[in-house]
Amino acid sequence: MTLISPACRDALQLWLERLGGLEDASANTLTAYRSDVSAFLAFMTAHSGGPQGLGALARITTADMRAWMASERGSGTGARSLARKLSAVKTFYRWLAEREGFEPAAVLSARAPKFQRKLPRPLAPDAAKAVLETVELQSQTGWVAARDAAVVTLLYGCGLRISEALGLTGADAPLPPVLRILGKGRKERVVPVLPAARDAVDRYLSLCPHPQEAGAPLFRGVRGGALNPRQIQGVMARTRAQLGLPATATPHALRHSFATHLLEAGGDLRAIQELLGHASLSTTQAYTAVDTTHLMEVYMRAHPKA
Template sequence: MSLISPACRDALQSWLEAQKSLMGRSENTIIAYQGDVTDFLSFMTLHHGEPHGLKPLEKITVSDMRSWMAHVRGDGVGARSLARKLSAVKSFYKWLAEREGFEPTAVLSTRAPKFQRKLPRPLPQDAAKAMIETVELQSLSDWVAARDVAVVTLLYGCGLRISEALSLKGKDAPLPRSLRIFGKGNKERVVPVIDAARDAVETYLRLCPHAKDPDAPLFRGARGGALSPRAIQGAMAKARMQLGLPATATPHAMRHSFATHLLEAGGDLRAIQELLGHASLSTTQAYTAVDTKHLMDIYNRTHPKA
């Protein structure tokens, strides 16, 4: 942050603390925000050729914003990443304008570049089931194999994020019929737990050599510490190679598969939104595009005139 004035540095730190404590942003989000806004403020300092305190921020123009966006794109940053950076800058700038009492229109009116939103990449139902079965074969240790099956079953059976599954504690087992999950932004939701997931966790606990501790992670690494997401990612990478599945067959794809398969079975979009913990229905609506593509594929394959 050497290019940033002390006043800007303090303001940025205050905003980040507010994002974490009041908005419940995750640590990864805070790190991304810090980098994005720091780069923006550093650019403005160099762009104007002088240390950029708070007062000059009030005078940023549309032309300044265009110069910054051109600079970012010139560094090879794609439209999607630039849109994310702009979102962070706008959030910081809105907060700063409210605190300092200036008009932030030039920054807030800047339009994000258009980009093609990537659709979720779910697995077909048979592939999702095969993934769970094949993950079990990736370890010579019975308890590690059972652990990996339990985690992946939770991802697919309950629609959990990998971070949510690995945040479970010993006191959460035996798993109840429904789990209270705290997801992104500390948003709380209640998720039904299917019998297959409960049984998989019970099998893992029966084989696990580490003593159950109510306050310790439910899923343990080889040495008894918290299980790393990389261990599950690695097991799934081996399994997908054996199954001939694409590189998109990741832990998060199991969550996508959960949502898509519910939708295909006639699930209500708003109910699926609640189960996934999406703050906005528009996020969940991406699955309708996936489901429409699935239906059109069937139509094109089976229609007599196709």
């Protein structure tokens, strides 16, 4: 940040505060945006040969953008990471251009490098079932084992993110047939809760030694505090090692498995988008590629002329 002019630094800080306050961006998002945009501004300062005010930012050219992107690639930044950085810069510039009254065409017209999106790596249905049956065996403490099983069942049975499952409170218990989940960007969605998931949570609650209070976390750590996501990541690591599953069998893979298995069973893509809380259908459409890949593998194994 030392290479950035005070005016640019203040503008960046104001933008981040707006994202955090009005748009409720997460702390991780704000940290990433700060890093990406400040590095971009520092490059432009060095590229021009000295500190720049906001007026200089309005005069950035297509050649300047190409120089920045070439510098990033030359320093080892991959296509996916560069696309993320460019997205952050464009978001900042849209706000800055509207605030300062200039046309940000050179920045907004910059094209992100093409890259192959990584497809989700779901578990096979029998592997997902094996995880649900095995995760409880990873602890000799009865209530902890029941807790881990309840969390994992929610991830696979409801398609929750781990942060969403661990964000449930005592006020959510006993779980209703339908949960209202506040996901990324504070976007609310309605998620049906399978009887198996409700039963798993009820069993955990019946064994948990810590009192359940409306404002307290539903899932507790051993000492009674909020359960750390690393605990669930650890129990999944032990489970996959016991079952011989690949390293991609993570807690988040259970969410992918939820979506993929619904799609394979004939689920509607728009409905799955709503259940997952994806802002864009294009994000959910990645699962159609997974399903197609699976179908082709079956075809190549089974077709007599394959």
